Amino acid sequence: MKQGIHPDYKEVVFLDVSNNFSFKTRSTIVTKETIKWEDGQEYPLAKIETSSESHPFYTGTQKIMDTAGRVEKFRQKFGAKATGKKSA
Numbered sequence: 001m002k003q004g005i006h007p008d009y010k011e012v013v014f015l016d017v018s019n020n021f022s023f024k025t026r027s028t029i030v031t032k033e034t035i036k037w038e039d040g041q042e043y044p045l046a047k048i049e050t051s052s053e054s055h056p057f058y059t060g061t062q063k064i065m066d067t068a069g070r071v072e073k074f075r076q077k078f079g080a081k082a083t084g085k086k087s088a
Contacts, residue, residue: 007028008028009026009027009028010026010027010028010044011024011025011026011043012024012025012026012027012029012031012043012044012045012046013035013037013043013044013045013046014027014046014047014048014051015035015045015046015047015048016048016049016050016051016053016054017047017048017049018049018050018054019053019054021051021053021054022035023051024037024043027046029044029046030044031044031045031046033045033047
């Protein structure tokens with residue numbers, strides 16, 4: 001690798017602020033805060049709002065919208081007016 005052109009790739013702790021879940025991984029993110037990790041060493045701390053521990057897709061709490069029902073209600077309410085077709 002060419003020296004001096006790549007960002008510093010280091011271990012960083014990410015903290016999900018919505019549920020206090022944290023994990024350590026490698027990243028090039030630059031942070032101002034640090035945290036003492038389980039191994040006793042200090043690492044840069046990146047605070048995030050959503051992780052796999054709090055995102056509805058991964059936790060299984062996502063809601064599926066009934067778009068077919070909503071579209072059908074719209075068509076019943078507005079009928080031909082919504083499509084721009086004139087009724088005979």
